[in-house]
Amino acid sequence: MSFIDNLKNRYSNGNIVDKLIYINIAIFVLTLVISTLQGLYKGDINWLVEWFSLDDDYSSLLKKPWSIITYGFLHADFLHILMNLIVLHFIGNLFVEYFTQKQLLSFYILGTFFGGLLFIFSQNYFPLFEGQSSLLVGASAGISAIFIGIATYMPNYQLKLRFIGFVKLWHLAAIWIALDVIALVGDNAGGHFAHLGGSLFGFLYVTKASNKEINLFNGILSIFKTKRKPLKTVYKSPKKTTSTTKNTDLTQQQIDAILDKISKSGYDTLTKKEKEFLFRQGKK
Structure with missing residues (x-):
């Protein structure tokens, strides 16, 4: 199998996280090739970046409406794409353990969209950016x-985490947001406004979808309930109805106990039997 065929096979068999990583890498390589060719012909601006990055003015968005999404697939340099894809790999694969791959793609696209909106707003509203011109990638x-x-x-x-130990996810998220807030007056202030726009979308979407507080583990219960198919009753039997009700209550108690254990200690602390039980219930 050739190198190209191997890449195609990995892409086709990968999940949505793998596909997004491959797409970002492919576009980054294409950007480097174009920059090299244009450099040989003394070209000043990479046409791919020019047409698909997001400008900081509203009029440009009217000319390139697609740029409010496509900028999310471009990167400035190797370190930029490396750091982004490392985070996407670990956080994205954790995300698809509890949500669908389609939902992850929606979060990626809509987070990019709202991040772009906040970027444009910040560049045109705050006096700090007056007289400056910038592109977002x-x-x-x-x-x-x-x-x-x-x-x-x-x-x-x-x-x-290596050398640190166990860290709660919300602690890492708080640090992530704090770093963006601190950098709002730095050299890449516009980029950090975009980060905050994506973060705000992620928070509001999950919060509104669940109609609950920050801790949303109870939302898993509603997933189990919606996936249950209605029973077709051929004839009524009081004894069977009672038995079914008891079994349902027992199953629900087991689910509650497992979800409570996850919320306190994490998914990895479940036993193999508990994971198999939770998986079977999710497929009903």
């Missing part, structure tokens, strides 16, 4: 939406 707004979304959904989930 990077997947950070979409990644922020995914990160803050999953942290809002399960804030007490614990990740084990």
